[in-house]
Amino acid sequence: MSHAIRADKFLLDADRTTWHDETLWFVREKRDRAVYAVPEFQELRELASGIKNHTLSRLDLYLQEFEAAAKANGVHVHWAADAAEHNAIILDITRKAGATRIVKSKSMLTEECHLNPFLIQHGIEVVDTDLGERIIQFRDEPPSHIVLPAIHLKKEDVGDTFHTHLGTDKGENDPQRLTEAARQHLRAKFLAGEVAISGVNFAIAETGAVVVCTNEGNADLGVNLARVHIAAMGIEKIIPRLSDLGVFTRLLARSATGQPVTTYTSHFAKPAPGKEMHIVIVDNGRTQQLGRPDFRASLKCIRCGACMNTCPVYRRSGGHSYDFTVPGPIGAILSPNIDMKKHSSLPFASTLCGSCTDVCPVKIDIHTQLYKWRQVLGEANEIPASKKWGMKFMGRVLASTRVYGLGGQFARKALRLLPHGLTHAPSMNAWAVARELPEAPKQSFREWYAKQPAPAAPSKTSA
Amino acid sequence: MKVALFVPCYIDQFYPQVGIATLQLLEKLGVQAHFPAQQTCCGQPLANSGCESDALPIYKHFVETFSDYDYVVAPSGSCVYHVRKHFDKLDQTADVQHVRGAAYDLIDFISTVLKVDALPGAFPHKVGLHLSCHGQRGLHQANESEMTPVRDGQLSRLLRSLDGIELTQLNRNDECCGFGGTFCVSEAGISARMGQDRVADHVRNGTQVLTGSDMSCLMHLEGIVRRAKLPIKVMHAAEILNGVLVNA
Ligand code: SF4
Numbered sequence: 169m170s171h172a173i174r175a176d177k178f179l180l181d182a183d184r185t186t187w188h189d190e191t192l193w194f195v196r197e198k199r200d201r202a203v204y205a206v207p208e209f210q211e212l213r214e215l216a217s218g219i220k221n222h223t224l225s226r227l228d229l230y231l232q233e234f235e236a237a238a239k240a241n242g243v244h245v246h247w248a249a250d251a252a253e254h255n256a257i258i259l260d261i262t263r264k265a266g267a268t269r270i271v272k273s274k275s276m277l278t279e280e281c282h283l284n285p286f287l288i289q290h291g292i293e294v295v296d297t298d299l300g301e302r303i304i305q306f307r308d309e310p311p312s313h314i315v316l317p318a319i320h321l322k323k324e325d326v327g328d329t330f331h332t333h334l335g336t337d338k339g340e341n342d343p344q345r346l347t348e349a350a351r352q353h354l355r356a357k358f359l360a361g362e363v364a365i366s367g368v369n370f371a372i373a374e375t376g377a378v379v380v381c382t383n384e385g386n387a388d389l390g391v392n393l394a395r396v397h398i399a400a401m402g403i404e405k406i407i408p409r410l411s412d413l414g415v416f417t418r419l420l421a422r423s424a425t426g427q428p429v430t431t432y433t434s435h436f437a438k439p440a441p442g443k444e445m446h447i448v449i450v451d452n453g454r455t456q457q458l459g460r461p462d463f464r465a466s467l468k469c470i471r472c473g474a475c476m477n478t479c480p481v482y483r484r485s486g487g488h489s490y491d492f493t494v495p496g497p498i499g500a501i502l503s504p505n506i507d508m509k510k511h512s513s514l515p516f517a518s519t520l521c522g523s524c525t526d527v528c529p530v531k532i533d534i535h536t537q538l539y540k541w542r543q544v545l546g547e548a549n550e551i552p553a554s555k556k557w558g559m560k561f562m563g564r565v566l567a568s569t570r571v572y573g574l575g576g577q578f579a580r581k582a583l584r585l586l587p588h589g590l591t592h593a594p595s596m597n598a599w600a601v602a603r604e605l606p607e608a609p610k611q612s613f614r615e616w617y618a619k620q621p622a623p624a625a626p627s628k629t630s631a
Numbered sequence: 632m633k634v635a636l637f638v639p640c641y642i643d644q645f646y647p648q649v650g651i652a653t654l655q656l657l658e659k660l661g662v663q664a665h666f667p668a669q670q671t672c673c674g675q676p677l678a679n680s681g682c683e684s685d686a687l688p689i690y691k692h693f694v695e696t697f698s699d700y701d702y703v704v705a706p707s708g709s710c711v712y713h714v715r716k717h718f719d720k721l722d723q724t725a726d727v728q729h730v731r732g733a734a735y736d737l738i739d740f741i742s743t744v745l746k747v748d749a750l751p752g753a754f755p756h757k758v759g760l761h762l763s764c765h766g767q768r769g770l771h772q773a774n775e776s777e778m779t780p781v782r783d784g785q786l787s788r789l790l791r792s793l794d795g796i797e798l799t800q801l802n803r804n805d806e807c808c809g810f811g812g813t814f815c816v817s818e819a820g821i822s823a824r825m826g827q828d829r830v831a832d833h834v835r836n837g838t839q840v841l842t843g844s845d846m847s848c849l850m851h852l853e854g855i856v857r858r859a860k861l862p863i864k865v866m867h868a869a870e871i872l873n874g875v876l877v878n879a
Contacts, residue, residue, distance in 0.1 A: 176820040185824065193803070204780045478777065480807045484824050517818060519811030519825075520679065521764035526777035539679070539717075546681030555817070559677045563685035566640065566677075567692050569669040576644045598816040602823030603854025606645040613643045613650035617666050 170513035175485035184322075189483040191319065196477040198426030199527075206422070216415050217531035220468035223406055224458065230373040230406045231449065237376025241438040244446045251281035254450045258283060258365065258398055259290055261446055265396045267292075267362035273380065273387035274298040275367025276314050276471060277400045277450060280493040283365075294365075295357045297386040299350055306333040312487025314494055315424045315473035320486050354386075364390035366436075368401035368447075369470070370416060374409045377437035378447060381420060381430040388434050396444045399436060403454050404467040416470060419529035423472040457505045462540045466501045468530040475524035475534055481517055490514060497524035501537045504545065512550040515541035573614065580608040635700040636664040637734075639710045640672040642846050649846055649867040653706045653737055656873040660745055664704060670696045675713040679812040683720055690721050698726040701733060702744065706869050708736040708766030708845040709812075716769065737869055738844040739772060742785040748792070752875030755795030759838030759863075760787055761829070761852060763845030764807050772844075776805050786844050786868055793875060799838045806832070810851035826855045834861060844868045 179185055203209050223230055235245045244261075248254035254277075262270065270287065272278065272294055284305070287294045296305045300318040304311055306329050311317030318326070327341040336349045366387045370379040378399045380387045391397045407413065421427040439445035458464050476482045476496030487495035492503040492511060497518060503511035515538045518524075524534040545551055565571050592600035599605065634657065638650040650666075657664045673693055674686035693714065697703045705711050714734040721727045741747050762784060766772045773784025790796055809815070809825025816822075830852055833841055841856070841863050843849050853865040 172818045172820065175818065179820045179824055189828070200776065200780070210778065480809065480825050481818070481821055484821050484828075516681075516814070517821075519764065519807050519809060519814050519822075521807035521811070522768035523764070523775070523777060523805075523807065526768060526775045542679065542681035543683045544681075546683065551681050555680055555813075556682065559680050559682035560685050563674075563677055563682070563688060566672040566674065567688035569671055569692075572640070572671045576640070580644055598819035599854070601819050602827070602858060603851065604857040605854065606641075606850055608645065609647050611647060613638045613647035614666070614668060616647050616651060617654075618668070 169491075171485070171489055171491075171517040172513065174489040174491065175481075175517070178486045178489055179484065185484055187322065188320065188486060192477045192483045195316070195425060196474075196527075199423055199474060199477065200426075202422040202426040202428065206418070209422075212415060212419055213529055213531050216419055216470075216529060217468065219407060219412050219415065220530050221465075223408060224404070224464060224467055227403060227406065227458065230408060231403060233373040234371055234376055234406055235449070237374065238447055239376070241376050242445070243376065243438060244444065246446060246448045248448055248450045248452070250452045251450075254278075254281045254400065254448055254452065255283050255286040257448050258400070259287060259292070261396065261398055262287070262292060262363050265363060265444070267396065269357075269360050270294045270363045270365055271297050271357055271361035271390040271394065272301075272365040273367065273382060273390055274301050274317070275365065275400055276311075276493060277367055277402050278365060279311060280452065281400075281450070283400075295354070295361070297354055297358065297390055298382070298384060299347065302350060302354065303329055306330075310488070310493070312495065313473060313476055314471050320488065358389050358393050361390055361394045363396045363398060364394035365398045365400060366391060368399050368405050369420070370407050370413055371401050371405045371447075372408075372410050372413065373406055375437060377410075377435050378405075379413060380434045380436065381417070381432065382434070383425075383427075383431045385432045388432060391434075391436065392440075396446070397436065397439065398446045398448060400448045400450060402450050402452070404469075420470055420472050423474040423527070423529040453506050457502070460505065462544075463501060463505065463537055465532050466498065466534075466537060468532050469498050469502075470530055472529055474527045474529065478523045478527045479518070480521065480523070481519065485517070490517070497534045497538065498528075498532065501534065501541060504541055508545065508548060508550055512545050515539075515545060516551075573612075576612055580610075580612070632662065632702065633700045634662050634664040634702045634704055635697050636666045637670060637673075637697065637703050637705040637710070638666065639705060639707045639846070641850065642706060645850065646846055646867070649706050649869055652867065652869040652873040653704070656737075656869050656876065657704065659873070659876045660741065660747060662745070665700075667696050673710040673713050675710060675717075676812050678713065678717055679814075680817075683717075687720065690718055694718070694721065694727050694730045697730050697733070702740065703730065703734045704737055704740045705734070706737045706844065706846055706867055708739075708763045708770055708772070709847055711736045711739070712765040712769040736766060736770060736772070736844055738766075738786045738789065739770060742789065748785075748788050750789060750792055750872060750876060752872075752877075753794035753796075754790075754871055754875050757797045757799060757837050757839045758790060758871070759799035759801065759833040759836070759841045760790070761808060761833075761841060761843035761845075761848055762786070762805050763843060763848045764805075766843075766845055767805055773805070789872065790842075790868070793871075799833060799836045801832050801836055803832055808848045808852055810848050812847070815851055822851070823855070826851050827859075830855050830859070830861065830863070833863065838863055840871070841865045842868050842871055
């Protein structure tokens with residue numbers, strides 16, 4: 169199913185679409201205010217982009233440096249080539265710890281690896297402790313945004329969900345009361361948690377520490393209460409030095425939510441006495457993307473979500489329309505790397521307006537990469553055949569002045585003569601579903617120009 | 632100065648008055664532009680659809696058509712952006728490099744090359760500007776709201792110099808209109824919704840005349856305005872500027 173078809177479903181509810189668009193635009197505006205207030209913001213972007221480019225160019229070395237430092241800190245380091253390995257490693261650690269209850273703080277990587285269903289299948293309870301994540305976990309839905317996982321839901325939806333799963337009063341929509349109910353529920357889960365899983369926002373090669381940014385403090389709570397901490401990180405999360413971190417924390421929160429910095433920026437370097445800490449370093453397609461020169465810059469992404477908030481297509485189609493762990497513009501670059509056929513429509517789910525590129529704190533040339541994916545998909549015959557052949561035909565027409573002129577005359581005449589109901593039949597003409605066609609003039613510009621007196625057109629070889 | 636007029640295929644066929652206004656406006660500004668008759672299209676619709684290789688013959692035809700001129704001026708920022716940015720797929724011969732550098736959007740040409748920032752004339756209407764993304768973010772004709780709060784640009788400066796004109800203050804200054812070339816067909820639902828939202832911003836803030844320097848966005852917005860029978864007139868900026876200038 170293509171993005172357009174899923175988007176059409178979302179669009180059916182016009183009011184909800186408006187609400188979704190406006191909610192995300194509100195976040196984007198908040199981001200603008202926070203960014204305009206930092207005069208050196210563009211320099212920060214440049215710096216962050218440079219650090220990431222540098223790191224990606226010697227990723228293997230930094231990963232080894234990181235591993236050595238983490239081991240020296242008493243941390244167990246594991247390497248996973250793909251999602252299956254990642255999941256197996258985490259199950260293994262959990263079993264060895266004799267645990268059956270896991271509390272998890274938000275991690276798009278575990279989402280990408282479909283960790284939750286895997287663990288549940290193996291008889292282990294996994295509770296997402298980020299409020300938004302918990303809501304969608306109750307509803308058995310994937311996140312629709314990487315920073316705001318439940319942004320597709322209104323407070324009424326949350327009220328219904330909590331009524332079903334937490335026994336709140338029917339019709340209770342007050343955010344404060346709903347949050348309180350979730351807090352009580354999660355407190356019990358935190359206390360019972362034996363293993364805490366967290367994501368990783370930044371991994372510092374120099375120190376072997378991982379940094380996790382949250383606004384709810386749920387990563388800290390989980391990790392501090394549980395016996396075992398497992399941090400799951402993609403290989404691209406590395407930054408070289410602790411002194412680089414400030415560049416990214418200043419960019420991340422501002423770009424994500426318009427905050428100066430996330431409420432909790434937690435550093436985990438070594439296990440507390442008597443406890444265990446594990447880091448699982450995951451590839452899952454990232455090396456392959458690193459090997460695609462046109463798309464390697466996508467690995468610079470720090471998952472702030474700003475490109476989603478700004479994307480006019482995402483705002484009106486919702487995260488689920490992308491059917492990929494990371495939706496929006498950056499997701500449309502990452503997804504064909506994983507499965508070109510399945511995600512072939514995503515690079516086309518963009519007007520290439522370039523807003524994503526301008527907003528991206530690490531200066532990923534997002535819209536240029538979308539354009540390049542289209543060419544790759546075209547060459548690989550992963551675009552609809554009708555489009556492919558239509559474009560081939562157009563190529564012939566437009567490379568020849570004569571054929572083009574005749575074709576234009578014919579089309580205009582047809583437009584003028586055919587009845588409106590036919591030229592505007594939605595089944596034949598997608599343009600006409602919502603728009604009138606331009607009125608076809610009797611003569612084209614070139615026909616007009618040819619009739620003008622000669623002096624208007626000096627010979628092109630004369631100076 | 633040898634100036635060629637490039638009239639993109641859809642303007643040639645559907646909006647000849649925009650081509651005429653462009654030609655006449657340039658004349659009034661002292662530039663005799665020539666329209667090479669063998670021109671067709673820049674190839675953008677194909678390339679944006681993932682068929683860049685099928686577009687190469689069109690690119691070559693474009694370069695052959697325009698390589699003799701100092702400037703190639705078009706009333707469509709997105710075609711110009713395409714020539715500048717995506718003709719990198721051709722072998723970079725001297726001709727190709729020359730044409731890529733010589734391509735100018737009309738408004739860009741007026742302000743950057745002719746160095747005209749103000750025009751005499753009156754246009755006593757409330758005018759809403761639609762900055763095309765390719766013009767704004769691609770050709771840097773105005774500040775992007777992602778980068779800076781300053782809302783300025785070449786076209787708004789030119790328009791503001793007209794007597795009696797009032798420019799609409801939009802809620803979302805530079806939101807994309809949703810045209811996006813073949814996007815308007817392959818993602819028709821989203822495209823329409825974006826266009827409707829864009830038009831609604833103008834309606835809400837009182838636009839009487841909707842203008843811009845990229846006819847492709849305007850074609851899409853006009854289609855929505857006409858379908859909804861809204862009291863908004865859509866005009867290319869060349870039509871406004873040409874209309875207010877008396878013959879030199
Ligand atoms: S691509 Fe850039 S803007 Fe989008 S989520 Fe990643 S870092 Fe943020």
